[in-house]
Amino acid sequence: MRAIGQPRQIASSTLIHVILLSYTLIALWPIFLIVINAFKTRKAIFRDPMGLPDTASFSLGGFSKVLARSDFELYFGNSLTVTIVTLGIVLLTGAMAAWALAGYRFRGNTLLGLYLAIGIMVPIRLGSVSILQLIVDLNLVNTLTALILVYSAQSLPLAIFILAEFMHQIPKDLVEAARCDGVSEYKIFYAVILPLIRPAIATVGVFTMVPVWNDLWFPLILAPGDNTQTITLGVQQFIGQYVTDWNAVLAALTLAIVPILLLYLLFSRQLIRGLTSGAVK
Amino acid sequence: MAAIKLHNIKKAFGKVEILHGIDIEIADGEFCVFVGPSGCGKSTLLRLIAGLDSISSGDLTIDGQRVNHLSPPERGIAMVFQSYALYPHMTVYKNMAFGLKMNRRNKAEIDQKVRKTAAILQLEDLLDRRPAQLSGGQRQRVAIGRAIVREPKVFLFDEPLSNLDAALRVQTRIEIANLHQDLKSTVIYVTHDQVEAMTLADKIVVLNEGRVAQIGSPLELYHYPQNLFVAGFIGSPKMNFIQGRISSLDGSYLTVSLADELVVPRLHIAPGAVRAGDTVTLGIRPEHLREGGEGTIQLQGKVKLVERLGDNSYVYLQLPAGTSLIATTPGSSRVRPGDTLTVSTDSAAVHVFDAQGQAFERLGDDPRYRL
Amino acid sequence: MKSRFPLHILVFLAPATVIYTLFMIYPLADSIRLSLYTQDETGALSFVGLQNYLTMLSDPHWSDAFWNALQNNVVFFLVHMLVQNPIGLLLAALLSLPRVRGRNTYRTLIFMPTMLSVVIIGFIWQLILNPLWGVSESLLGSIGLKSWFAPWLGEEGSALITLSLISVWQFVGIPMMLIYAALLAIPDDLIDAGIVDGASHWRVFWYIKLPLILPAIGIVSILTFVANFNAFDLIYAVKGALAGPNFSTDIMGTFFYRTFFGFQLQVGDPTMGATVATLMFVIILLGVLLYLFGVQRRLTRYAL
Numbered sequence: 001m002r003a004i005g006q007p008r009q010i011a012s013s014t015l016i017h018v019i020l021l022s023y024t025l026i027a028l029w030p031i032f033l034i035v036i037n038a039f040k041t042r043k044a045i046f047r048d049p050m051g052l053p054d055t056a057s058f059s060l061g062g063f064s065k066v067l068a069r070s071d072f073e074l075y076f077g078n079s080l081t082v083t084i085v086t087l088g089i090v091l092l093t094g095a096m097a098a099w100a101l102a103g104y105r106f107r108g109n110t111l112l113g114l115y116l117a118i119g120i121m122v123p124i125r126l127g128s129v130s131i132l133q134l135i136v137d138l139n140l141v142n143t144l145t146a147l148i149l150v151y152s153a154q155s156l157p158l159a160i161f162i163l164a165e166f167m168h169q170i171p172k173d174l175v176e177a178a179r180c181d182g183v184s185e186y187k188i189f190y191a192v193i194l195p196l197i198r199p200a201i202a203t204v205g206v207f208t209m210v211p212v213w214n215d216l217w218f219p220l221i222l223a224p225g226d227n228t229q230t231i232t233l234g235v236q237q238f239i240g241q242y243v244t245d246w247n248a249v250l251a252a253l254t255l256a257i258v259p260i261l262l263l264y265l266l267f268s269r270q271l272i273r274g275l276t277s278g279a280v281k
Numbered sequence: 282m283a284a285i286k287l288h289n290i291k292k293a294f295g296k297v298e299i300l301h302g303i304d305i306e307i308a309d310g311e312f313c314v315f316v317g318p319s320g321c322g323k324s325t326l327l328r329l330i331a332g333l334d335s336i337s338s339g340d341l342t343i344d345g346q347r348v349n350h351l352s353p354p355e356r357g358i359a360m361v362f363q364s365y366a367l368y369p370h371m372t373v374y375k376n377m378a379f380g381l382k383m384n385r386r387n388k389a390e391i392d393q394k395v396r397k398t399a400a401i402l403q404l405e406d407l408l409d410r411r412p413a414q415l416s417g418g419q420r421q422r423v424a425i426g427r428a429i430v431r432e433p434k435v436f437l438f439d440e441p442l443s444n445l446d447a448a449l450r451v452q453t454r455i456e457i458a459n460l461h462q463d464l465k466s467t468v469i470y471v472t473h474d475q476v477e478a479m480t481l482a483d484k485i486v487v488l489n490e491g492r493v494a495q496i497g498s499p500l501e502l503y504h505y506p507q508n509l510f511v512a513g514f515i516g517s518p519k520m521n522f523i524q525g526r527i528s529s530l531d532g533s534y535l536t537v538s539l540a541d542e543l544v545v546p547r548l549h550i551a552p553g554a555v556r557a558g559d560t561v562t563l564g565i566r567p568e569h570l571r572e573g574g575e576g577t578i579q580l581q582g583k584v585k586l587v588e589r590l591g592d593n594s595y596v597y598l599q600l601p602a603g604t605s606l607i608a609t610t611p612g613s614s615r616v617r618p619g620d621t622l623t624v625s626t627d628s629a630a631v632h633v634f635d636a637q638g639q640a641f642e643r644l645g646d647d648p649r650y651r652l
Numbered sequence: 653m654k655s656r657f658p659l660h661i662l663v664f665l666a667p668a669t670v671i672y673t674l675f676m677i678y679p680l681a682d683s684i685r686l687s688l689y690t691q692d693e694t695g696a697l698s699f700v701g702l703q704n705y706l707t708m709l710s711d712p713h714w715s716d717a718f719w720n721a722l723q724n725n726v727v728f729f730l731v732h733m734l735v736q737n738p739i740g741l742l743l744a745a746l747l748s749l750p751r752v753r754g755r756n757t758y759r760t761l762i763f764m765p766t767m768l769s770v771v772i773i774g775f776i777w778q779l780i781l782n783p784l785w786g787v788s789e790s791l792l793g794s795i796g797l798k799s800w801f802a803p804w805l806g807e808e809g810s811a812l813i814t815l816s817l818i819s820v821w822q823f824v825g826i827p828m829m830l831i832y833a834a835l836l837a838i839p840d841d842l843i844d845a846g847i848v849d850g851a852s853h854w855r856v857f858w859y860i861k862l863p864l865i866l867p868a869i870g871i872v873s874i875l876t877f878v879a880n881f882n883a884f885d886l887i888y889a890v891k892g893a894l895a896g897p898n899f900s901t902d903i904m905g906t907f908f909y910r911t912f913f914g915f916q917l918q919v920g921d922p923t924m925g926a927t928v929a930t931l932m933f934v935i936i937l938l939g940v941l942l943y944l945f946g947v948q949r950r951l952t953r954y955a956l
Contacts, residue, residue, distance in 0.1 A: 012853075016746050020758045023743060026821070027762045030776050033787065049787045089671070097668035100661045107657075112665070119676050121940055123882040125905070126929040127679030129686060129912055129922050134679060153675035156668050185660040214769035216885040221913070232769045236889055239775055249779070256772050264767045268760045276833035333844050354850030366841035369954035370863040379859070380849035413954065431849075 031257060038062055038254035042247050062251030066238070069248070072255060074227070075234035082144050082230060083212050086151040090159045090208050095197060097156075098163035099189055103175065113164075119157030124150065125217055135222055142225035150218055155208040162207070166200040167193065202267070203274030213260070231256060283344055283357065283434035283467045284309045285330070290339035292325055299325050301491045302339070307484065312461050312468045316478040317488035317514070323471045324439055326488070330469060331360050331437050343434065354384060359428035360437040363444065365420045367412040373399075373423050374408040380431045398430040401460075418449045425457070429464070438470040442477060454480060475515055479503075487511050504652050509638035512564050518595055518607045520632070521570075523563045530557050533644055535633065537561060540602035545578050547628045551642035555635070564632035567595065569650070570608035572616070576625030582606060584620045598622060680933070686926035697923070704927040714924070718931075720899055721907035724812055728903055729880040731816035732823075737872055739820070740827025745857055747828075748835035750843075759832070763825035770822065774889035777818045781805050805890065808900040815901055819886055823879075827872045834868035835861060867951045874943045881936050884909060904932050 036052055037045045044057030051057070066072060100106075101113050124131075131150060140146040170193065178188050219233035229237065235256045242248045264271070285307040292300040300322045307313045315323040328334045330341060332353040341349050348356045359380070367376050374395055381391045399405045402422045412420055421441065428436055441457075442450045458481055461468055472478055478485050479499045487494040487502065487510070495502060495511045506512035512520045525537040525545065535548040535555070545563060570580075582598035585605075594614050598606040608624045616622055629645035645651070687704055689697040708714045743762060747755045765773060780787050781804055789801040804814040838861060846856040884905030887895050893915050895902035910918075912925030 013751075016749060016752060020743070020746055020752075020762075023739070023824075024758055024761045027765055027824075030780055030821075031765065031768075033780065034776050046785065049785060049790075093668040093671065096664040100664035104658070104661050106661055112669075115677075116669070116672065119672060121878060122680065122933065122936065123878065124676050124679075125882055125884070126933050126936075127676065127683050128908075129926045129929060130679035130682035131675065133682075133922070134675070149671065150675050153672050156672045157676075160668060185658075186663075189664065210767060214771070214885075216769070216771050216888065220888075232771050235769075235775075236771045246779075246785075249775070253772060253775055253779075257768060260767055260769075261764065264764065265760070268763075272756075272759060272763070272829065275829045276836065328844075331844075331848060333847065352850075353848040358848065360845070360848045362841045362845060364839060364841045366839065366845035368842060368845070368860055370952070379846075379851075383846075383850040383855060411954075427845075427849075 031261075034250055035254050035257065038247075038250040045246055045250070059247070060251075062245075062247030062249075063255070065242075065245065065248040066251045066255060069242070070234060070238045070252075071226070071229075072231075072234065072252075075229050075231040076259075078144060078228060079213055079231040082147045082151065083209050085144075085148050086155065086212050087205060087208050089148065089152045090155045091201060091204060093152075094156050094159035094204065095163055095194065096189065098160045098167055099193055101160070102164040102167035103193070116157050116160050119154070120161060124154040128217070128221060132221055140222075142223050142228050144223065144228055146222045147218055147228075147230070150222065151208075151212045151215075155212065158207050159204045162204055163197060163200055166197055170196055202270040206267075206271045206274050285435065285467060285469070286340075286342045287326075287330075288340040288342070290326070290329060290341060291337045292322075292329060292334070293337045298337075299491050300329075303488075303493055305486055305493065305496065307467060307469065309467055310465050312458075312470065312481055312483045313486060314478040314482035314484070315469065315471045315486045315488055316473065316475060317494070319473055320490075321488040322491040323473075323488045327360075327437055327439055327469060327471045330435075331358055332356050354380075357434035358437055359431050359433035359435075360439065361424045361428050361441045363440040365412075365424040365444075367420055367423055367427070369412050372409050372411055373404060373415070373426075376412070376423055377427050377430045380427065384431075394430050394432075398426045401429070401463075402426045417445055418453065421445060421449075421453055422456075425460070429460075434467065436466055436468045438468065440472055441470075442472070442474075457481065475517065479515070485515075487514060489514075500652050504650065505640070505643065506564075506632065507640050509562060509564070509634050509640075512632060512634070512640070516566055516568075518567045518609065520564045520566050521606050523565070523600075523604055523606075525561055525563055527555060527557050527559045527561060530555060535561075537563060537633070539563075540604070541600065543580070545628070545631065547577065548631055548633055549628065549644045550633055551644055553641060555641070560636045562634040562638070564634060565606075565626055565630060567607040568609040569626045569630040570606070570624040571626065572608070572610050572614060572622065572624060574623050574625050577628050578631065579623055579625040580606065581621065581623045584616055584618050584622050586618055587614075587616055596622065596624075598624065683926040683929050684933070686923050687930040689923050691921070691923050704924060705931070708924070708927050708931065717899065717902065717907060718928070721902045721904050722935075724901065725881055725883075725903040727812055728816050728819070728883065729877060731813060732820055732876050732880055733873065735817065736820040736824055737827045737869070737876065740824050740872070741831055741869070743824070743828045744831035744835055745861070747832055748861075749853065759829075762828060765822045766825035768822070770819075770885035771889040773818065773822045774886045777821075778805065778890050781814070806897060808897045811891070811897060812901045815886060815890060818890075819883070826875070830872050830875075831865060831868050834865040838864050864954060867948070867953050870943065870947055870951050873947075874940060877939045877943075878936055881932060881939070904928070904935070908932065 033049065037049060039053040039059065040057045041059040041061070044051070044053070048057070097116070101109060135141055135146045140149075174192060175188055178192050183191070214232055215230075216232050216236060219230045223229070224233065235252050238252050239249050287303050287305040290300060290303040291298060303326060305313075315326060317323050325334065329336050332348070332351060336349050340347055343356055353360075368379065371379065377395045377398060378391045381394060395408075396405070399408055402425065404419070404422055404426055407415060407419060407423070412423070415423065424441070438457075442453055445453060454477060470481060482499055484496065485499055485502055486496050489510050495507045497505070502511055502515045506515060509522070513522070523539055525539045527535055528538040528544065529536045533549055533552045535550060537545045537548060539545065580598075580600060582600040584596055585599050586597040588595040588597075589612065592612045594610050594612055594616070596608045596610050596614070596616055598608060600606060606624070610616065627647060627650070629643075629647035630650045632643065633641045635641065643650075688699060688701060690700045690704065691697055708718055746752065747759060779785060783789065783803045789798060792798055792801050802810065804810040842860060843856055846860045851859060881904055883903060887901050887903055887906050888909065891901050893906060893910050893913075895906045908925060908928045911928050912920055912922060914920035
């Protein structure tokens, strides 16, 4: 290390920023390019793809086509329903199971923990053949319920793992004090534990919601019907159909990108804290 | 040879200034302790000297050379960290060899130096262990060994004993003192513990809120604290402070009246800009108060609590006006809570501080209260 | 311990365990069972032992496609290991240096593509690399490399590598984040000690930080492995189930999908699909076991 303010220090600091900035541009440029071109006329898209939309080239034609030719609002609603209900189920049942594992000693505790951990490493997709069969047998094909159940199963292992890690850090004294006061075990979970795990919910939320929202596989095989398509599947089908209509394709992509990016920027702090908190070690 | 000079050193993090202009001179071979409460800036100052943080303004010279912009190894310093900062993935041997390796010494030389240092610190049997397999005291010795092996001009210690238990702390303190006597190198040692400061230092720098409160030898600080802060910080239990007002002035002799019509006569101080009627604070060390009434100054109060240490007892008194007082009495004392007790001391033992907390120089020549 | 299992523990465990068992463990186990059967036109199952595996691995009708997909998947994985993880490591190392202004902004922006659906990412790059649009060509032209441009996604020789790199582009944020977290966990004192010992920032990284984050790099590697051998969405979105041109981008995920659901003239075959899934399971399991017993045991985690 050269102490601060020396030319070499400044040079290396500049180099660091050049590298980071270059990579940031590489990461953002493609997304930026799609979004700006979605607001241009077809001519402008091809004549000057790098240019920002101006008064001459501005056009919302793509968006009106997308909204007219597809059920975007429906797909969006479906995705929202599936994601939120899944999250609710995962948080509630996951927290309960995590508390059983973290808060009590019982025969088979470790074994059950390992059993639940299988799902962290083994992708649920590999069971698709039987999942489809099961969903057919349950008469749930082309329902959002099918997706919710499968996604809950997919998300539970990691959620339980993260929540249990978090619950291990809750001081035992808190629970024992409550027990001494004669509070029931259910009430302890509900009134003592649940409020305390609020910080972990952001982490679990991200690890649950992002893969569910973005998944293509299960919507494709379990719920490809017109009324149950999720946004990811809907966009995929729409673009497949209108592949040559650049305005529509760009607009569809932008519609799929922007809400997520806004949400991401809004919650990036919590999300990144969750990712870097070490809960995923 | 490594004399260190800090001239008007300032440090700001953003807009917040942490150190407000520090001037210190440390002679070659001196054991200098920075002491102060947490947050006083002592660790920041050490990091500036080490070269781990940049100096905002001022000059730092080592051996007459301005080193503000040199890297830590170029300054010829080695540091022992509070957490020891041993590399967890390296053996004791490699931990000690790392600095030499980074400075491109050859293998034979590294090996010879590491083994020599290990012998000094009795680490020979531990060379192949990793830090996780060592006890706290052993880790401490490795951390010191890692510093010694590089033969630095200056050793920097950042609260090195704070992670040890009480018994080990005393033992290590003695080891560090012995080591300094053998190596004769310059040492800067940061601690918040005044006992460590008193026992180890040739020179103590007391820091408070980013400024130097006083610099001096341990006994200078004990006998001649320049302000209320140093007076209260050095000494255990803490010096008693009593508010009063100058009732008369006779050359270099003061008479101070306290609440309850108590009068403290004949305080011998260097005459300065004092006037009758000024508010002052009197300071009396607990160990200078004794049971009974044979001193020139007598105080009577109710015993609230007695802490018995065996050799001594600390008696907590409350004076009628409400002022609390601690007196250190012999362990044989039979005083009990609820008793009324008279304690006394001599005028020469009393410290006088003005309303701003600055001390008046004491002039008495009673050898019990002088350097 | 009571002799009877406490009811409240049962109540806490039941819902999650039931959902997980029914929709994850049972299908996985049942898939393995199905791979030992064959199905006739009426849908009736008959037990055939390991015949499906024999067919899959040796009957050229199946095995050519299987080995092709496996080989492509290995390439897909290697590109991630050699490009994604080193870039992630580099970015994390730079971000964790002291006094890097704006590190949170960099981190947030670089992670952005990871949040988007693989399908969306696939389409974005399909457009950008489309010679009709010409964006890439003119961009390369502006740095004097116009002649380099080719319709990479459309050519048999480059499509797989291109898709792998698109996936790398999207997911670089994950190794970056995990390694960054591991770097943050290293106490500052250790870095300071290294600097006081005379090590440059580069040597501090090489001798102190890197050995301490090896476990995190190991975890990143195994996560990459599992994700890569389970990938499907990107290839399907860009190239469809046929993974063209001429199956040059076919990986295990797309092969599984085609086997299970059929394509063009071939009808879907659930039991062969289950066989492919089980083989994928075995591959992933082997990878994980190799990591756990071959690699992780050698990576000591040091208490920091």
